[in-house]
Amino acid sequence: MLKIESFTKTYKGGKRAVDGLSLEVKAGDIYGFIGHNGAGKTTTLKCVAGILDFDEGEIFIDGKSIKTQDIECKKVLAYIPDNPDLYDYLTGAQYLNFIADVYGVGAEERAKRIERFSKDFEIYEWLGDLISAYSHGMRQKLAIISALLHEPKLLILDEPFVGLDPKAALKLKELMRERCAAGGAIFFSTHVLEVAEKLCNKIAIIKDGKLVVLGETEALTDGKSLESVFMEVVNVD
Amino acid sequence: MIKSIFLLTKLQIRNLFGFNEARFARDPKKKKRVRTTIAAFLILGAVLFFYAAGLSFALASFGFSEVVPTYLGLLVFGLVFGLGIFRAGSIFDVKSYEKLAVLPVSKTAIVASKFLTLYVTNFLFAFVVATSGAIATVFAVGFDLWFILSTILSSVFLPLFPMTLALLIGSVIYAVSSRFKKNNLLSTLLTCIFVFAMMLLPASLETDMPDSELIGGIASMLSSLQRVLLPLAWLGAGTRVSGIGYYLLFIFSSVGVFAAYSFVVGKFYKNICSALSAKAANASFKGTEKVSRKPLFALYFRELKRYMSCSIYFMNTAMGNILAIIASISMLFMGADEFLVETGIPSAIISKLAPFLIAMINLLSPLTACAISIEGKGWELTKSLPLPTKTVMNAKLLLQLTFSIPASIISCICIGVALKISGWNLLWLFVVPLVLCLFSAVSGLYVNAKNPCFTWDNESVPVKQSSAVLISMLIALASGIVPMLLIAIIPTQFSGLAVFVVVGAVCAVGEALYKKLTSMRLNDIDEK
Numbered sequence: 001m002l003k004i005e006s007f008t009k010t011y012k013g014g015k016r017a018v019d020g021l022s023l024e025v026k027a028g029d030i031y032g033f034i035g036h037n038g039a040g041k042t043t044t045l046k047c048v049a050g051i052l053d054f055d056e057g058e059i060f061i062d063g064k065s066i067k068t069q070d071i072e073c074k075k076v077l078a079y080i081p082d083n084p085d086l087y088d089y090l091t092g093a094q095y096l097n098f099i100a101d102v103y104g105v106g107a108e109e110r111a112k113r114i115e116r117f118s119k120d121f122e123i124y125e126w127l128g129d130l131i132s133a134y135s136h137g138m139r140q141k142l143a144i145i146s147a148l149l150h151e152p153k154l155l156i157l158d159e160p161f162v163g164l165d166p167k168a169a170l171k172l173k174e175l176m177r178e179r180c181a182a183g184g185a186i187f188f189s190t191h192v193l194e195v196a197e198k199l200c201n202k203i204a205i206i207k208d209g210k211l212v213v214l215g216e217t218e219a220l221t222d223g224k225s226l227e228s229v230f231m232e233v234v235n236v237d
Numbered sequence: 238m239i240k241s242i243f244l245l246t247k248l249q250i251r252n253l254f255g256f257n258e259a260r261f262a263r264d265p266k267k268k269k270r271v272r273t274t275i276a277a278f279l280i281l282g283a284v285l286f287f288y289a290a291g292l293s294f295a296l297a298s299f300g301f302s303e304v305v306p307t308y309l310g311l312l313v314f315g316l317v318f319g320l321g322i323f324r325a326g327s328i329f330d331v332k333s334y335e336k337l338a339v340l341p342v343s344k345t346a347i348v349a350s351k352f353l354t355l356y357v358t359n360f361l362f363a364f365v366v367a368t369s370g371a372i373a374t375v376f377a378v379g380f381d382l383w384f385i386l387s388t389i390l391s392s393v394f395l396p397l398f399p400m401t402l403a404l405l406i407g408s409v410i411y412a413v414s415s416r417f418k419k420n421n422l423l424s425t426l427l428t429c430i431f432v433f434a435m436m437l438l439p440a441s442l443e444t445d446m447p448d449s450e451l452i453g454g455i456a457s458m459l460s461s462l463q464r465v466l467l468p469l470a471w472l473g474a475g476t477r478v479s480g481i482g483y484y485l486l487f488i489f490s491s492v493g494v495f496a497a498y499s500f501v502v503g504k505f506y507k508n509i510c511s512a513l514s515a516k517a518a519n520a521s522f523k524g525t526e527k528v529s530r531k532p533l534f535a536l537y538f539r540e541l542k543r544y545m546s547c548s549i550y551f552m553n554t555a556m557g558n559i560l561a562i563i564a565s566i567s568m569l570f571m572g573a574d575e576f577l578v579e580t581g582i583p584s585a586i587i588s589k590l591a592p593f594l595i596a597m598i599n600l601l602s603p604l605t606a607c608a609i610s611i612e613g614k615g616w617e618l619t620k621s622l623p624l625p626t627k628t629v630m631n632a633k634l635l636l637q638l639t640f641s642i643p644a645s646i647i648s649c650i651c652i653g654v655a656l657k658i659s660g661w662n663l664l665w666l667f668v669v670p671l672v673l674c675l676f677s678a679v680s681g682l683y684v685n686a687k688n689p690c691f692t693w694d695n696e697s698v699p700v701k702q703s704s705a706v707l708i709s710m711l712i713a714l715a716s717g718i719v720p721m722l723l724i725a726i727i728p729t730q731f732s733g734l735a736v737f738v739v740v741g742a743v744c745a746v747g748e749a750l751y752k753k754l755t756s757m758r759l760n761d762i763d764e765k
Contacts, residue, residue, distance in 0.1 A: 046335075049338075049339050050338060050339065050507075051334075051335050051338045051339055051511075052511045052514065053507055053508055053511035071342065071343060072341075074340060074341035075341040079339045081335070085335075085336065087336075087694065088693075088694070089251065089252035089255075089257050089258045089692060090248075090251065090252075090257065091257075091261050094251070094257075098244065099340075102241070102244055102340050102341065102342065103340075129261065130258060130261050130262060132258070132692045
């Protein structure tokens with residue numbers, strides 16, 4: 001579903017944000033992407049989502065290159081940034097309808113999905129209000145709903161649990177598992193290692209722009225906690 | 238592609254003048270704010286209407302009706318191009334780009350939708366200008382159906398050419414500066430250089446007829462400009478029934494340049510935005526300088542850094558100061574006599590009017606009018622600081638004065654030397670602009686405090702489209718024009734007294750506003 005090959009992204013000034021990263025997310029995978037602050041997680045996710053250009057390497061989504069077939073790639077993916085900056089002047093319903101229009105989701109389908117997901121996340125009654133009146137958590141919920149509207153094959157999530165209440169976090173985990181059971185794939189970054197350990201079947205750890213560990217969660221932890229594996233990896237100079 | 242452009246444009250213009258927020262907000266203040274913004278736009282529209290109608294009528298009455306469409310086109314060209322050069326920033330706004338780039342739409346569609354979003358207000362200006370010009374010409378020379386229809390219809394296409402040209406230049410500036418670390422500073426600098434160059438260009442255009450008569454001179458200048466700005470020539474020829482081919486050429490070329498711009502910039506869009514969003518990071522910090530500042534100066538330097546790092550904010554609010562300096566230096570080098578002939582201002586009253594003229598140009602767009610709104614969501618942080626309102630406001634006022642006072646002094650020295658002003662008039666030449674500088678800074682900030690706009694997704698909303706900015710612009714116009722009219726009307730022997738009264742009144746109102754401003758609670762300065 002997602003194949004990253006020798007991906008490199010360089011900052012102005014020459015410092016490499018990400019250096020030669022390669023990994024593959026297959027259909028059915030919930031792939032956790034872990035690293036310290038500034039390790040290159042968000043940069044990688046933004047490049048996968050087609051927002052940023054990159055210097056070297058290739059990124060394929062559903063077999064298509066994000067460099068040359070970006071629109072085709074974006075049709076099958078959804079990206080949620082770490083700090084959902086939505087259109088404050090729209091109401092929640094207007095925003096969801098805009099997203100559904102762009103992805104070509106029919107009127108009946110969208111009505112069903114909007115009702116289902118917004119009730120799941122308990123913001124249905126708020127959809128008629130301006131987004132500027134939403135709390136951080138409500139914005140996050142709205143961003144998640146918008147990402148699920150077109151039933152994407154690949155979900156790219158940057159810190160999706162930040163700001164969510166426990167009930168909404170549980171619902172999101174259920175929906176993530178549901179999407180993967182339906183043949184989708186999820187690639188997400190998180191700092192909550194307990195969640196990653198329980199939710200992900202695969203984990204990649206990035207340090208200073210370089211991939212240092214990747215593999216099946218069970219094999220990686222091998223009886224230890226993910227936290228101790230992570231600390232061992234990042235503390236090595 | 239067309240569907241994507243339509244959806245993205247609809248998304249972005251949905252909140253034009255704050256309509257969508259006013260429609261769904263439960264707070265009546267938001268509705269009031271929309272009404273204020275519309276009222277301010279209507280006043281500006283009325284000024285434009287009468288200006289365009291007046292000169293069109295004069296040209297047509299003196300037998301130059303064939304250059305009226307060119308004149309109207311030039312007026313729109315000047316307005317749209319002049320504003321457009323500062324608006325390229327909203328095409329390359331990184332935050333907005335990141336929200337749209339993730340959608341399955343082409344970059345050309347994003348660029349076209351951003352172009353069309355900017356087009357809407359330009360079209361409104363063009364429509365006012367074209368309609369008023371067409372009506373005035375009909376009053377002067379009689380009814381001509383094709384002329385009226387073609388002139389009014391031209392307003393749909395008139396903004397496209399100047400917008401494309403301005404945005405193209407802006408795009409090149411952004412493309413070049415995106416390659417450098419200090420891209421904001423560089424794009425601001427390059428835009429300034431370009432604006433200076435554009436101001437010098439009209440002086441290089443020669444007219445066929447060195448006519449001392451104003452209308453004849455304008456007609457001659459318009460004929461000359463047609464040779465430079467071909468679309469205006471096509472429009473001029475096309476508003477005659479016999480020139481329908483030229484009219485079509487004008488329409489297709491206008492649409493063509495817009496399409497070409499969207500396509501070409503769309504090709505490099507991701508590249509430019511990626512470069513602009515990439516932050517230079519070396520992770521090589523070695524320790525901080527050991528400096529400490531008083532809260533006022535800490536806030537002032539924060540304001541200054543914000544100001545210099547946002548080209549939309551800087552270019553739109555510093556332009557008045559830059560124009561005042563350029564105008565006064567031109568007067569110094571051109572010589573007062575030639576300047577008076579060129580502008581048609583009688584030499585007897587120029588020394589009285591000069592202080593107000595300098596002040597008005599200088600203060601047309603005070604940065605304080607958007608200094609609160611530009612904080613956006615950061616205003617919450619400012620409110621949480623353990624500082625009194627006075628300190629927060631003084632830092633913003635100080636920033637405005639940092640730019641407007643030196644610009645005023647430079648302008649006053651140049652004009653004082655050029656016009657050989659002496660005695661009381663020399664005193665007023667320095668006092669009036671300085672008093673008006675203070676007044677403009679205070680009134681702009683007060684208006685902004687009363688009409689803040691924190692909900693925006695790119696800086697051009699608070700800087701260019703907020704009601705506070707429009708109201709401040711009208712206040713600046715009024716504080717310059719009203720005293721000038723007063724001085725022009727009353728007998729010369731009382732003009733000194735009139736200036737004294739005006740200065741006194743401005744000081745009194747300014748002080749009252751400052752007291753009100755600094756006694757506000759920061760928590761009360763809110764959209765809700």
